[in-house]
Amino acid sequence: TYAWDYTNSPEFCGTACHTMPPEYTAYLTSPHARVDCVECHIGRGFIATRITRKAGDAKHIISLAFKQYEFPITAGDLRPARETCERCHFPEKFSDDSLIEIQRYLTDQSNTPISIYLTLKTGGGSQREGLGRGIHWHIENQTLFLPADEHQQEIPYIQVVSADGTVDEYFDIESGVSAADINPDELVVMDCITCHNRITHFILPPEDTVDRLMTRGVISPDIPDIRQKAVEVYAREYNSVESALVGFTALETYYDETYPEFSRQNGPLIDAAILALQEAYQSSVFPEQKADWNSHPNNAGHKDAPGCFRCHDGKHLNAKQEAIRLECNLCHSIPVVAGPSDFVTEIEISRGPEPQSHLNPNWITLHRQVFDSSCSNCHTTDNPGGVDNSSFCSNSACHGSIWEFVGFDAPGLRELLEPQLTALIPSADSTADDGGDQSRTYVGSVGALLETKCAGCHGPGGLMGFNVSDYNDLLKGGDSGPAIIPGNSDASLLIQKQTGDQPHFSQLTAEEIVLMIEWIDAGAPENE
Incomplete structure (x- = not known):
């Protein structure tokens, strides 16, 4: 039994073979440093099964003896995650959000320290408990993919199977792969190792x-x-x-x-x-064995390797031209950058209703072209696209990095999404005041204005029972009573809210308030 125990020990795996130092040194400082190598590379099971698997590893001895190996060393036949990872990590366990602080230093003379704060939405859990969300959504919802290379860095096709059995297919529009090219036998089921492929053998950049x-x-x-x-x-x-x-x-x-x-x-x-x-x-680094931070891509993340962006890149579209969502706050909160003088850091937790535009699966790809004054209804917008952290829209954690693995600028993507972009941008004359009666009717301009500025919260089935998307519902009002009193703007709750001391969540501009007052005082007509 000594020989069995010794040959199953990490010391044997890591030191008996001269090709293993890069993997062994990384293992010793990893979260799995107290987990034996054989737990993942052979797996548990009946003793005869483990002996058979171990005997199969004799091929490594032969490769070593005859130098039939290449650097960097890679593992090509790990046991499935459900037989290894999930023995300890219960897949149906729900993990609460966790606060993460990433400490960095700028490349200035003073090495200015900064902290990037975010909440990580690990999630998981079982759908029967109303869970199955967050990053570990993938564990509860069956996802299959077609890898185009042995390291699974290029994924041209993804298949998502819903609980009711319906299937949604996403194709990388740049891959040239079509439904006719998909062989079901070549699909891989997404599991822990799809993302956490270097959790035990990671070399820091x-x-x-x-x-x-x-x-x-x-x-x-x-x-x-x-x-x-x-x-x-x-x-x-x-x-x-x-x-x-x-x-x-x-x-x-x-x-x-x-x-x-x-x-x-x-x-x-x-x-x-x-x-x-x-x-x-x-x-950590072994040049002779070609082992460094570039030798094995780390799929947990999306900065130094494609990782999440292998699928969540904006250019994997389904038949409805909907992308696999890639908003930052899908998996974590919007990162907040704090410098030495920032004594208080405020992390934005998104809750409640979102504008209809934000529900578009392609929103992140399109939002640069849709940016307008309405964004300031919810966000601070100073220096949009900048990196000085003076507002929500000048976040250096977002705009200060080059996200080389996303597909925002993929050829052909803009053309495919053009109809959606047009639908998101109100026409130039939809809320214009041309001086005629048409601009002061619900159909002429008021309805379009309210739809753009208010319907995100007060649409069909909206907050406080108030729906601005329908003329009759608008006049009826909501839980607080009528919002519009035709002929009397002063008594109209909508005007009172918009002109009160406390700014409303969605604030109309001064010109838009004038339009609303004139429309109400003219009797709030629906049409000419």
């Missing part, structure tokens, strides 16, 4: 490595330019660990030449930074 070392104080943020320069030397391509260790000492030369006074007074800080980078590199 240079930016993340340096940020963590600085956050822990191992590299002092007091060293000018250290965030930028440390990432530069760490990210360079080296032929060996030894050459990398020597390369990191270039930081000493940089500070001697660029900041001579600081270097003379703070030599130990610089030496400590170099040592920290050397130790981090030695324990």
